[in-house]
Amino acid sequence: MSRKHISLKDLANELRVSISTISRALKNHPDISAELTAKIQNLAKERNYTPNPLAMGLLKQQTKMIGVIVPDIVTHFYSSIISGIEEVAKQHGYFIVIASSNELIEKEIESVENFLKSRVEGFIVCVSRETSHFEHFEKLIQNEIPLVFFDRICEPLKVPSVIADGVDAAKKIVHHFYENGYKKIAYISGPEHLNISKNRKDGYLQGLEECGLKFDPQLLTECNLSAEDAARATQQLLNNTKLPDAIFGLNDTIAFAAMKEIKKHGLRIPDDIALVGFTDEFHSTIVEPTLTSISHPTLEMGKEAANLFFQLIKKGSNFKQQIVLKTELVVRESSKKR
Amino acid sequence: MSRKHISLKDLANELRVSISTISRALKNHPDISAELTAKIQNLAKERNYTPNPLAMGLLKQQTKMIGVIVPDIVTHFYSSIISGIEEVAKQHGYFIVIASSNELIEKEIESVENFLKSRVEGFIVCVSRETSHFEHFEKLIQNEIPLVFFDRICEPLKVPSVIADGVDAAKKIVHHFYENGYKKIAYISGPEHLNISKNRKDGYLQGLEECGLKFDPQLLTECNLSAEDAARATQQLLNNTKLPDAIFGLNDTIAFAAMKEIKKHGLRIPDDIALVGFTDEFHSTIVEPTLTSISHPTLEMGKEAANLFFQLIKKGSNFKQQIVLKTELVVRESSKKR
DNA sequence: TTGAAAGCGCTAACAG
DNA sequence: CTGTTAGCGCTTTCAA
Numbered sequence: 113m114s115r116k117h118i119s120l121k122d123l124a125n126e127l128r129v130s131i132s133t134i135s136r137a138l139k140n141h142p143d144i145s146a147e148l149t150a151k152i153q154n155l156a157k158e159r160n161y162t163p164n165p166l167a168m169g170l171l172k173q174q175t176k177m178i179g180v181i182v183p184d185i186v187t188h189f190y191s192s193i194i195s196g197i198e199e200v201a202k203q204h205g206y207f208i209v210i211a212s213s214n215e216l217i218e219k220e221i222e223s224v225e226n227f228l229k230s231r232v233e234g235f236i237v238c239v240s241r242e243t244s245h246f247e248h249f250e251k252l253i254q255n256e257i258p259l260v261f262f263d264r265i266c267e268p269l270k271v272p273s274v275i276a277d278g279v280d281a282a283k284k285i286v287h288h289f290y291e292n293g294y295k296k297i298a299y300i301s302g303p304e305h306l307n308i309s310k311n312r313k314d315g316y317l318q319g320l321e322e323c324g325l326k327f328d329p330q331l332l333t334e335c336n337l338s339a340e341d342a343a344r345a346t347q348q349l350l351n352n353t354k355l356p357d358a359i360f361g362l363n364d365t366i367a368f369a370a371m372k373e374i375k376k377h378g379l380r381i382p383d384d385i386a387l388v389g390f391t392d393e394f395h396s397t398i399v400e401p402t403l404t405s406i407s408h409p410t411l412e413m414g415k416e417a418a419n420l421f422f423q424l425i426k427k428g429s430n431f432k433q434q435i436v437l438k439t440e441l442v443v444r445e446s447s448k449k450r
Numbered sequence: 451m452s453r454k455h456i457s458l459k460d461l462a463n464e465l466r467v468s469i470s471t472i473s474r475a476l477k478n479h480p481d482i483s484a485e486l487t488a489k490i491q492n493l494a495k496e497r498n499y500t501p502n503p504l505a506m507g508l509l510k511q512q513t514k515m516i517g518v519i520v521p522d523i524v525t526h527f528y529s530s531i532i533s534g535i536e537e538v539a540k541q542h543g544y545f546i547v548i549a550s551s552n553e554l555i556e557k558e559i560e561s562v563e564n565f566l567k568s569r570v571e572g573f574i575v576c577v578s579r580e581t582s583h584f585e586h587f588e589k590l591i592q593n594e595i596p597l598v599f600f601d602r603i604c605e606p607l608k609v610p611s612v613i614a615d616g617v618d619a620a621k622k623i624v625h626h627f628y629e630n631g632y633k634k635i636a637y638i639s640g641p642e643h644l645n646i647s648k649n650r651k652d653g654y655l656q657g658l659e660e661c662g663l664k665f666d667p668q669l670l671t672e673c674n675l676s677a678e679d680a681a682r683a684t685q686q687l688l689n690n691t692k693l694p695d696a697i698f699g700l701n702d703t704i705a706f707a708a709m710k711e712i713k714k715h716g717l718r719i720p721d722d723i724a725l726v727g728f729t730d731e732f733h734s735t736i737v738e739p740t741l742t743s744i745s746h747p748t749l750e751m752g753k754e755a756a757n758l759f760f761q762l763i764k765k766g767s768n769f770k771q772q773i774v775l776k777t778e779l780v781v782r783e784s785s786k787k788r
Numbered sequence: 789t790t791g792a793a794a795g796c797g798c799t800a801a802c803a804g
Numbered sequence: 805c806t807g808t809t810a811g812c813g814c815t816t817t818c819a820a
Contacts, residue, residue, distance in 0.1 A: 116593065117569065119797055130807045135799065143805055162567045166507040167797035170812050175504060185536075186529045195523055195550070207547050207568065212533070229500045230545065231455065255454065368736050398706050400738035457813055468791045473815065481789060505813035508796050 118159045127155060178208045178421065179227030181220060181237040183264075185212045189364065189391070189410055190238070193262065196414020197236055204422055206233075215337065217242040224248045234258030234425065236417050239266060241337045244305040258424045262417040265307050272420040274413050274435040278308055281406045281439040282315025282360075283322065285388050288404070288441055289358040290323040293450035294386050298331040298356035300345050300366050309334075312362055312390070331356050335366065342369035350377050357385055358447070364391030367403060371446075386447040401445035409437050456497045465493060514544045516759065517565030519558060519575040521602075523550045527702065527729070527748055528576070531600065534752020535574055542760055544571075553675065555580040562586045572596030572763065574755050577604060579675045582643040596762045600755040603645050610758040612751050612773040616646055619744045619777040620653025620698070621660065623726050626742075626779055627696040628661040631788035632724050636669040636694035638683050638704050647672075650700055650728070669694050673704065680707035688715050695723055696785070702729030705741060709784075724785040739783035747775050 120138075124131045129148070137144045137152035138161075144152075155161075169175050178201055182190045194210060201208050209232065211223035220240045225248075227235065234257055237249075246266045252259045253269060261273040282299075289297050299316045302309040313332070320327050330352050335345040342365060349356055350373065359374075361367040367389030374385055381387050381401050389396065389405035396403040416435050424431050458476075462469045467486070475482045475490035476499075482490075507513050516539055520528045532548060539546050547570065549561035558578045563586075565573065572595055575587075584604045590597045591607065599611040620637075627635050637654045640647040651670070658665050668690050673683040680703060687694055688711065697712075699705040705727030712723055719725050719739050727734060727743035734741040754773050762769050 117797095121797075131797090132799080132808080133806055136806085139799095145805065148805085164508075164797050165568055166504055166513060167812090168799085169504040170502075170508050170796090170814095171798055171800095173812070185533055186526055188524055188526070191524045191529045198523075198548070198550075209545050209547065210536070212536075230503055368733075372736060395706075395733045395736070398710060398733070398737050455813095459813075469813090470792080470815080471790060474790085477815095483789065486789085502813050505796090506815085508798095508812090509814055509816095511796070 117164065118156075118161045119164065120161075123152065123155055123159065123161060126159075127152060174233055175231045176206045177230065177232045178206055178418075179223070179230070179232035179235045179237075180208045180210045181223050181227075181235065182210065182212055183215045183238060183240050185210060187365070189408070192410035193238075193414035193417070196411040196416075197418045198414075200415050200418035200422070204418075208236075213240040215240045215242060217245075221248045224252070228257075234260075234421060236260045236262065236421055238262050239264045239306075241303055241306065244303075253429070256429055258421060258429075260417050260421045260424060262413055263308060267307055270432050272424050272431060272433050274416045274420065274437060275307065275311075276408055276413070276439050277436050278311030279315035279318065281390065281441075282312040283319040284439075284441045285360045285406065286316060286319025286323060286325075288388070288443065288447060289360075289386060290319075290325065292386065292447060294358035294447075295325060296328070296331060296354060296356045297325065297358045297360070298333070298349050300342060300349070300359065300361045300370065301332065301334045302337045302362045302366075304334070309362060316360075328354065330354055335362075337363070337365065339365055339369040342366040343373050346370040346373035347377075350374070350379070355385075357450075358387070359385060360388040360390070362390060364389050364396075364405070367391065367405065368395075368399070371399060371403070381446050382448045382450075386450075388441075388447050396442075396444065401448075404444045404447040405442055406439045407442050408439055413437055455502065456494075456499045457502065458499075461490065461493055461497065461499060464497075465490060512571055513569045515568065515570045516544055516546045516756075517561070517568070517570035517573045517575075518546045518548045519561050519565075519573065520548065520550055521553045521576060521578050523548060525703070527746065530748035531576075531752035531755070534749040534754075535756045536752075538753050538756030538760070542756075546574075551578040553578045553580060555583075559586045562590070566595075572598075572759060574598045574600065574759055576600050577602045577644075579641055579644065582641075591767070594767055596759060596767075598755055598759045598762060600751055601646060605645055608770050610762050610769060610771050610773075612754045612758065612775060613645065613649075614746055614751070614775045614777050616649030617653035617656065619728065619779075620650040621657040622777075622779045623698045623744065624654060624657025624661060624663075626726070626781065626785060627698075627724060628657075628663065630724070630785060632696035632785075633663060634666070634669060634692065634694045635663065635696045635698070636671070636687050638680060638687070638697065638699045638708065639670065639672045640675045640700045640704075642672070647700060654698075666692065668692055673700075675701070675703065677703055677707045680704040681711050684708040684711035685715075688712070688717070693723075695788075696725070697723060698726040698728070700728060702727050702734075702743070705729065705743065706733075706737070709737060709741070719784050720786050720788075726779075726785050734780075734782065739786075742782045742785040743780055744777045745780050746777055751775055 120131045120134045123134045137149040213220035259271045265273045333345045335341040391405045458469045458472045461472045475487040551558035597609045603611045671683045673679040727741050729743045
């Protein structure tokens, strides 16, 4: 069957009719007599005919491929989103091709190029942590190639996107800390140019204000999103003259790294320091103490991203909807009442 | 650029030469004069010409697509292997399409069908936990469609595969337990029809024998690989008349589930019960206590699987190499000396 | 040294 | 109701 995929021609030869007759019969064209149609469809089924997508693609100039670019594929966050995208794509008869940027803008650009060469019909992407200029995406927009962002977006680019409500989430965390008696709340952020960093930081600041807490610059730190750098940032916080009594990290990677550091410093969670993550990792429930965190609707985010993509294809480049997904604070041991 | 991909024809029109001349010049065919060749190549570069893979595919009857089927994509184990496959595939100018069976044989069969329709050139798969009959794969073999298995393989099918040395790994674990003073060693296995279950069980039994320990059927249990069922199996062990003093699980999922259960029972690790996993999860170092486990060379497994695939394509279906990867026991807190 | 034509599998406009 | 033809982008004989 490898080289033995049956073609319309094969069917036509066998039945001694023309190729177009076969083609029409297979799509129930009214022009073809009922009997002939039946006969042809039977044979097609018997021979296990399936249309050659290459031929169709060439004809219609479409590959039914969506290029998906993510920072990495091994983090549960991304693989879960990918599952969501895949599910919806499949429903539409599309399949996805995945590339990971490894958080490198260079690889991101390269992936865009490669996907273009492969004639993907469009892109669904979450930018790398390095991505602060967007020429490679602007080029896509100019050429009207469908592009959708999720989670980390390029704000200046007006394309459809799905993000989580980071402002709200961060506010929830601050309030939660406050209500449980924590006052010196620290936040480990990410690169400033990323919308997720900015939003959560805004929420952090707003939350502090709403709780009547004064913002202390010493309690705000930043890392490049790697576990190593998150550990470094945590150490910095722990070596402060003013030791925080609560920390929340931009994401799961950071929270886990912080947990390790805090333990290493001989501090207890949540007694000495409370900790909250931003994640949907099931591991949150395994670590000790179990980790309070913002649960992120990853599967939904993937599905919504794909839905946006198909709407974009349909409605054209004027479609610019942004979906903001609500998150939920899941309280566990790491932030218990003092 | 969406519909504006440049074609040979475009180039030909612009230069007022024939399409075949363009085609030849682009591949440095000696027939074409040096100047013309240069001129054509320059224009091609300028216009950003890239060959249409659909057209090439149709012509050569190849899609450059490999269908990859895994039990799920969100587990680090699989996503890491996928990364490895992807890396090698890309080097060969192929790309991979991923489907997850969700551990359901039905979905696995469906994915094979779908991929076939998409004209993938072959398959790289890790079978679902339900997979105990193989018609869908036998069909591929009959039709000489390249097929490679990794981790969980179909033993009766003689195709290339990469597996980890489960016998050796399990023996290492038993010896490790024994040397650290544990004598009542339990093993939570998986479905009997999976090679990974069988191998590790064999290693378990051999290890016991080598250590002069008598096999106790009460200490051998089985689960279906889901976290829930692993929890159930753990409970069963913990409710035994003979409480084990050490447990190892077939994989990471099981080990983590067991850890939860053990803690829930108010037992301490490793004081009351030692625990060892089979995993490469970085979370092993975050849980408390940190989890001793067999580190599994996932990235390498992915790469090797892809390498086998390309060898298979090249050498034809007589190629049946099996690669057995060595594993390493990484000792952490969960199995400390008594 | 270059061009014309056929063919990969399919659809659709145009003829009968 | 059915067949012929052209064309999607490309390579490859075969002609010139």
